[in-house]
Amino acid sequence: MGNTEDALVLQHTLITPKLVNTGGCETGWLEFNGHCYFRGHTKVNWPDAKTECSKRCSYLIEIESKEEAEWISATFLENVNCGSDIFFDCTAWTGLNDLDIEGTYVWDHSNAPLTFSNWHSHEPSLGTPSQAQTRDFASHFPDRQNVAVYSKLDTFAINNSTMPMFDLEGVSRIRCGEFCLGESCCKGFMYDGNAQRCVGVHFGDFDYTANLNNTFSDIDGMLPYQKGCETGWLEFKGHCYHRGHLKVQWSEAKIEHRKICSYLVEIDSIEESNWISSTFLENENCSTIRFQDCTAWNGLNDLDIEGTFIWDHSNASLSFTNWHAGEPSVAAPAQAPTRDCGEIFRGGTWNDRTCSHVNWFICEKQFEQ
Structure with missing residues (x-):
């Protein structure tokens, strides 16, 4: 869940x-x-x-x-x-x-x-x-x-709908916030202090451009409250990040993300790439060989068009790149057709890897509008 x-x-x-x-x-x-x-x-x-x-x-x-x-x-x-x-x-x-x-x-x-x-x-x-x-x-x-x-x-019954995650009456604003905090797919909540009505707002297929006021604009007297990062998640420039606890294939990592209404990390800047590396990947027990361990899946892939990498969740092309030297598969072009999924190394650089490789993964959510 x-x-x-x-x-x-x-x-x-x-x-x-x-x-x-x-x-x-x-x-x-x-x-x-x-x-x-x-x-x-x-x-x-x-x-x-x-x-x-x-x-x-x-x-x-x-x-x-x-x-x-x-x-x-x-x-x-x-x-x-x-x-x-x-x-x-x-x-x-x-x-x-x-x-x-x-x-x-x-x-x-x-x-x-x-x-x-x-x-x-x-x-x-x-x-x-x-x-x-x-x-x-x-x-x-x-x-x-x-x-x-x-x-x-x-x-999963409420994703892709305008139905609230929950609609409660007779609860305090604090209790309403607790309900939302306990739901991974709750993005925020609407609250009417006079009626003590609490409405939970879900991500709706993780559409982070949705606005709480627009979602329930027909509910009079309700004020929107934005949720921050949940316990176990870390914030960086308005986004929340979490490293999975298991090593899985790239496709399995996508499934794990959807369970908690998040997506494989999409990296927009060198600052974000370096922060992810220092926060989740740097470890004194890491091997000196960068390709072997302490890596994690990101949302990069060229599954649709060979050689054209895009971000999985947004389907956006790359406005920023940070490929490791000789990547993606520049040094081994014969292997490029089987290396369709992206990962991030210690140090923040990227690599393409076979999607069946078992790897850690980084989740991302955006709460700010």
Whole structure:
């Protein structure tokens, strides 16, 4: 995700001949009433959660009783670091969805209707019926007194639309800002202090030229608030940057960026190139051979026209270049047709590389208008 993309809770039955422990559940899984449970380590959107579960021969959790719901909450969701607002954090995806028939929730794995339900007050989407058609997946969270499930708007359902990320009433401006800060795809928010109404504004296919006032100009009395860089991101001249935690291929890096409404970095100046290098790539453990490590993907590519490099997100041609000596593939022209993706070296210079190479990557967002 985050968008905010909830952590996932997985479940599978004990009936399998390949259990590692004599007690039944594999290492890292916990048992309750004959089932094994495991909470994923990363936040993802609902479809990705299904995929992660399948990789472990399991499925998104299906809750059949109050006791099971309370055990899941106490075991996986209660945390001293959780915020006081249960909609904001410490939640997890369940298998509940109404993707096939709007308003008719079923469990994803078994395709069974609900024999037990534990919806939070005003859910599913009773308080915001206009958003019900896009809130197709369900989360599980603690409310400090009982356990509830609530329908959550999936991030990818609202990209390329004018629909708000969230539309809340009865919240303070500070709480509204917290909601936006917790959503990777929230660019800013509109707030009406008299009505205490809070509307989250998403990037909308990462169109950083969109203006908050234009996006919701029909909402009277609402003032726009611009979001800054999120936790884990660093600011440079009105842009936010983040280095991914895994090495991936260039195409995979693009996918990772879209999950957090960002794009592969596009470098406009020598100052930006040098800053990226010193901030994300300089490391005392780097090899002395510049081509081997401490490099990262940028948005450069010539996938469409061989030899004509452009920036992937903006599709813009290069107004500034900082190629390493002998690049792009000037010293090895026979290899140029297979070197279609760009990377940045320590020192800020650029290189073209085969797109299947596994590399770090630098994300970029622009919040300023």
